[in-house]
Amino acid sequence: EVQLVQSGAEVKKPGESLKISCKGSGYSFTTYWIGWVRQMPGKGLEWMGIIYPGDSDTRYSPSSQGQVTISADKSISTAYLQWSSLKASDTAMYYCARHRGGAFNSPFGYWGQGTLVTVSS
Amino acid sequence: QSALTQPASVSGSPGQSIAISCTGTSSDVGGYNYVSWYQQHPGKAPKLMIYEVSNRPSGVSDRFSGSKSGNTASLTISGLQAEDEADYYCSSYTSSNFVFGTGTKVTVL
Numbered sequence: 001e002v003q004l005v006q007s008g009a010e011v012k013k014p015g016e017s018l019k020i021s022c023k024g025s026g027y028s029f030t031t032y033w034i035g036w037v038r039q040m041p042g043k044g045l046e047w048m049g050i051i052y053p054g055d056s057d058t059r060y061s062p063s064s065q066g067q068v069t070i071s072a073d074k075s076i077s078t079a080y081l082q083w084s085s086l087k088a089s090d091t092a093m094y095y096c097a098r099h100r101g102g103a104f105n106s107p108f109g110y111w112g113q114g115t116l117v118t119v120s121s
Numbered sequence: 122q123s124a125l126t127q128p129a130s131v132s133g134s135p136g137q138s139i140a141i142s143c144t145g146t147s148s149d150v151g152g153y154n155y156v157s158w159y160q161q162h163p164g165k166a167p168k169l170m171i172y173e174v175s176n177r178p179s180g181v182s183d184r185f186s187g188s189k190s191g192n193t194a195s196l197t198i199s200g201l202q203a204e205d206e207a208d209y210y211c212s213s214y215t216s217s218n219f220v221f222g223t224g225t226k227v228t229v230l
Contacts, residue, residue: 044224045161046124047219107157109169
């Protein structure tokens with residue numbers, strides 16, 4: 001059974017750094033794209049970016065480029081989303097999700113439970 | 122890139138059929154047959170309902186169907202049930218990444 005288990009909720013101050021994680025199991029971690037989706041409070045879904053753990057090929061949305069870093073450690077089947085300097089506007093639920101199939105144009109077929117990030121002074 | 126445009130809300134009575142539209146451009150919806158639809162209940166992670174315009178993953182009810190014409194895709198829910206009340210999002214491949222729709226709240230009256 002494919003499972004994506006995300007790290008727990010975080011409360012941070014503006015300017016702090018943060019790295020949240022998403023551990024995949026039940027499938028070959030290196031052969032499926034895995035990505036991150038942001039959902040701000042009461043708002044819709046936003047596609048942030050995606051990584052292919054097999055070769056670390058990474059793509060970002062225009063709005064996420066330069067704001068976050070997506071990475072993966074295939075030795076422990078874990079993907080990461082990190083910030084170097086958080087802003088209050090980063091407050092949101094962040095979901096990791098795995099592509100349904102192996103191709104880049106495949107939709108997100110499996111989702112993590114979400115990680116709530118709260119940034120407040 | 123801009124979010125795909127969906128109606129903010131759609132409602133229907135139990136047993137009725139409703140349709141949700143998703144309008145993009147020739148660079149996303151109109152350019153590829155890689156439109157998908159997600160259902161999200163409050164406090165839950167999204168769930169894939171339709172992929173590649175009209176395909177249903179295993180386990181998704183056949184009351185859900187998808188189609189596309191030009192730059193607009195549609196999700197139809199037939200035989201509306203109380204459990205269908207949720208937010209629905211379309212998504213499209215755009216060659217270098219993906220984009221979601223603005224989301225539609227479906228209310229079962």
